[in-house]
Amino acid sequence: MAIGAGWVVKSILGNKAIVFPNNYSLLFLLCFIFISISYLALGSVKEPISEVYETKLPFRVFLRKTLRVLKSDHNFRRFIIVQIIIGSGGLAMPFYVLYARNVLKMELGMVGIFLSVQMASGMISNIIWAYLSDFKGNKLIIIFTALIGFSVPLLALFIPASHSSLFILVFAAIGFFINGRSIGSTNFLLDIAPEKDRPTYISLKGTLALPIVIFPLIGGIITQYFSYETLFIITALLAGGGLLVSFTLQEPRRG
Numbered sequence: 001m002a003i004g005a006g007w008v009v010k011s012i013l014g015n016k017a018i019v020f021p022n023n024y025s026l027l028f029l030l031c032f033i034f035i036s037i038s039y040l041a042l043g044s045v046k047e048p049i050s051e052v053y054e055t056k057l058p059f060r061v062f063l064r065k066t067l068r069v070l071k072s073d074h075n076f077r078r079f080i081i082v083q084i085i086i087g088s089g090g091l092a093m094p095f096y097v098l099y100a101r102n103v104l105k106m107e108l109g110m111v112g113i114f115l116s117v118q119m120a121s122g123m124i125s126n127i128i129w130a131y132l133s134d135f136k137g138n139k140l141i142i143i144f145t146a147l148i149g150f151s152v153p154l155l156a157l158f159i160p161a162s163h164s165s166l167f168i169l170v171f172a173a174i175g176f177f178i179n180g181r182s183i184g185s186t187n188f189l190l191d192i193a194p195e196k197d198r199p200t201y202i203s204l205k206g207t208l209a210l211p212i213v214i215f216p217l218i219g220g221i222i223t224q225y226f227s228y229e230t231l232f233i234i235t236a237l238l239a240g241g242g243l244l245v246s247f248t249l250q251e252p253r254r255g
Contacts, residue, residue, distance in 0.1 A: 001034075002039060002122075002123070003116045003119050003120050003123075004116075005115060005116075005119070006112045006113060006114070006115035006116025006117070006118075006119060007112055007116060008027075008030070008111025008112070009027060009111055009112035009115055009136030010089070010110070010111070010113055010116075011109075011111045011112070012026055012027060012112075013027075013108045013111055013112060014107065014108065014109025014112070015110050015250070024098035060131075062200075065200065066178060066203075066204055069197070069200060069201065069204065070204070073192070075192055075249065075250045075252070076090060076192055076193075076201065076204075078210065078245070078249055079101065079185075079188060079189070079192065079249060080204075080205060080208045082142065082146075082183055082242055082245050082246050082249060083205070083209055083212070084208075084209055084211050085238060085239070085241055085242030085245060086145060086146050086149055086181065086239065086242040086243075086246070087181075087209065087211070087212035087215060087237060088149075088212075088215055088238035088239055088242065089145070089152065089153075089177060089215075089235060089239055090151040090212055090215035090219070091215045091218060091219035091222070091231060091234065091235045091238070092152075092153050092156075092175070092219055092231050092232055092235040093216065093219075093235075094216050094219065094220075095219060095220075095223055095228060095231060096114075096156055096167075096170055096171070096174070097111055097114065098223075098228075099156060099228045100114070100164070100167050102228075103161070103166060103228060104159070104161050104164040105161065105164070106164050106167065107131040113168065114167075114168065114171040115171075117168050117171045117172050118171040118172070118174050118175040118178075119175065120172075120175070121171070121172040121173070121174075121176055122175035122176065122178060122179040123175075123179075124175075125175060125176040125179050125180060126179055126183070129179060129180050129183045129184065130183070132144070133183060133184070133187050135218075137251045137252075137253045138183075138184050138185075138187040138188035138191060138251075138253075139188065139246075139249045139250075139251040140251075141180055141183060141184030141187075142185065142188060142189075142246050142249065143179075143243070143246045143247065144180060144184075145176075145177060145180040145181045145184050146239060146242045146243035146246045147243055148173055148176050148177045148180065149171060149177050149181075149239040149242065149243075150236055150239040150240045150242075150243050152170060152173045152174060152177060152235075152239075153233070153235040153236040154232070154236050155169060155170050155173060156170045156231070156232055157229060157232045157236075159255050178249035183208055184241055185205075185253075188249075189201060189202065189205060191252040191253060192252045219231055219235075234238060
């Protein structure tokens, strides 16, 4: 369905009879319908029974506990740093389509093709990530994800307008990057977090990774006052730093 959604997007945005903003409004309506179905399905899932605290911790005690986790678990602290730096790929993520439209002069309908390619490559990559996660460890996935995050902006930067069709490769790499980052980071976190404290670790990751949320805003500022090329170079440099730091993670699995 995700791959098919790309063709739906292409058909709607490429249809000159559906003018702006009706074309985007139609896409938003379809998105709302399918996400609503997903929401109802998720609401019917029964949470499995697991170990919990018998007594409720006061919030002050819980905060002190989170500070102890950050202070004592060096691998977790390094993991958070790696996730933030790799997340710098979000600087350029919203602007690849705009670059293709404004610089490479590609048609608006190509957005749907980009989406289909990204979804297809993401699904294919899941097989690879699953194998690595099961048999090699999730540190390796994080390293590969950082490498892809480093290559995506460089790939976009060096594709000439005369061969703009090759820009599809950028979105194929993005599919690998997004799915690999999700699988690698989630499973690595589950590996290093004690079962009873996993909610604490997960909440800390979500809170401390706040800079990732504002990366697209920073990317927009860079694009507005400088250029797409500058944005891609900065993104590649930061992602390269994330790649180097990812090698310092300690793989929690043995055997």
